[in-house]
Amino acid sequence: MRNNSFHGRIPHEFPDVQYVDLSYNSFTGSLPSFLLLGSVEHLHLQGNAFTGSIPKHVLNPEFLFTLDLGDNNLSGKIPHSIGQFSELRVLSLRRNNFIGQIPNSLCQLSKMSILDLSNNSFSGPIPHCFNNMTFGKRGANEFYAFFQGLILFFSRRVVYKYVGLQGREPAFTMRGRNEDPYLQYGPQDEVEFITKSRHGIYKGDILNFMSGLDLSSNNLTGKIPYELGQLNSIHPLNLSNNRLIGSIPKDFSKLHQLESLDLSYNSLSGEIPPQLTNLNFLAVFIVAHNNFSGRIPDMKAQFGTFDESSYDGNPFLCGSMIKRKCEKTVVDQPPTMLYDESEGKWYDIDPVVFSASFVASYITILLVFVALLYINPYWRRRWFYLIEECIYSCYYAASDMLYKFSALLYK
Known part of the structure; x- marks a missing residue:
């Protein structure tokens, strides 16, 4: 109507x-x-x-x-x-x-x-x-109803084409509320x-x-x-x-x-x-x-x-789309502190704190190194071999220099 x-x-x-x-x-x-x-x-x-x-x-x-x-x-x-x-x-x-x-x-x-x-x-x-x-x-609770509705959606089109071949117009009726819980709209x-x-x-x-x-x-x-x-x-x-x-x-x-x-x-x-x-x-x-x-x-x-x-x-x-150039963003530089050189350094180091922290760091590193050598025998052997090589290298280098120096004196 x-x-x-x-x-x-x-x-x-x-x-x-x-x-x-x-x-x-x-x-x-x-x-x-x-x-x-x-x-x-x-x-x-x-x-x-x-x-x-x-x-x-x-x-x-x-x-x-x-x-x-x-x-x-x-x-x-x-x-x-x-x-x-x-x-x-x-x-x-x-x-x-x-x-x-x-x-x-x-x-x-x-x-x-x-x-x-x-x-x-x-x-x-x-x-x-x-x-x-x-x-x-x-x-998730509607997935089954949705999938079932898709089958109904496509199957109805197949029926429509089939009936059309017979020269008859398809007759559609309104689905009831409980027939299809998700697809509620017909042609x-x-x-x-x-x-x-x-x-x-x-x-x-x-x-x-x-x-x-x-x-x-x-x-x-x-x-x-x-x-x-x-x-x-x-x-x-x-x-x-x-x-x-x-x-x-x-x-x-x-x-x-x-x-x-x-x-x-x-x-x-x-x-x-x-x-x-x-x-x-x-x-x-x-x-x-x-x-x-x-x-x-x-x-x-x-x-x-x-x-x-x-x-x-x-x-x-x-932007280029609206034909209006964008200004380059200027990156803010970190502020620099201005000071007068005549006033000395702008920072101050406490010698006691510096010495204590240095010694503590040195001892910590040394202990970690010793612990690694104690735990791993392979690295321990490699370390002793390296020390031995250094000692022999220093000994032969010193002997060679001493020999050359003596030769120069006797000439």
Whole structure:
């Protein structure tokens, strides 16, 4: 029922279904809370004119996998009861009028893969507990379900091609909650999300492998939590157009699956971590209009593909990419002590301490040497042989010199 011209309020006599898509119509009024009370698993209400806030009380929150309320006129705060949606994988509240801080109860959504809170009026810091959400990370206890889902993913495509050869369209049904604990999205499901700076609609099985976080265009303040660097399975990360301060966490270099990182239009400072060049899948990197300083990362790997616009609006950055030379760093010389030679030496040696330390060191070395000769008979024999050779050499050298001297006297 999406993309039609339906208007007015949604009737209360709504069938008990699992998949509801009323997006991009002209429905008005408050959110139909009765849709959240049944067994709906995927609810798409984006692109309407709903007003009011998100209902605080939900009867069966464990059924919902997808909730898309984007592009409406919703307002108020995100209720703390949002944490009750224990199975929620996708939550999109983009382009509304929500206010207040992002509640920590969102972190209870441990199975979250896609979270889009962009273009609202959220304020305050980014919660430090976002690393509690999976964002595509598969734990050891989910490996079997993930592997089983891959088999289902490919086998369904084989069936599709086979049925297509018979001239019939394949019929797909929605999987139940307990049929597949990890892969919950079928070919009819779709989610809108911005990744790599492009708005796209992701549909079908690919949703089972998508993950992303978009907090752009809000009024978020404070530093970027280093815990975001633990979301090592996330693909796009967008924190642009906020009022964030501080530096880029070095832990971002651990986001090995990251494809898009947008930190533009903030008040971030410090150097851009050179370790980010280790992100081999990074296709979009934007840090424009901040207060970064120092040398930009080396133009190697993915960073060789980014142009000058990625660094615009940072007057203290330098590097060949932005055609601004970096000044040579001057190594600070150790301070030299100035003294007047007429005053004598600037240091003083205590003769008693010097003599005592010299004697102690000499005795220690001598004792160690004697102990080695006592323990090792081979080296002991070699040492005595060396002494004997030295004595004979000195004796014959002295005798030879004495003989030559005597010969000169008698001539």
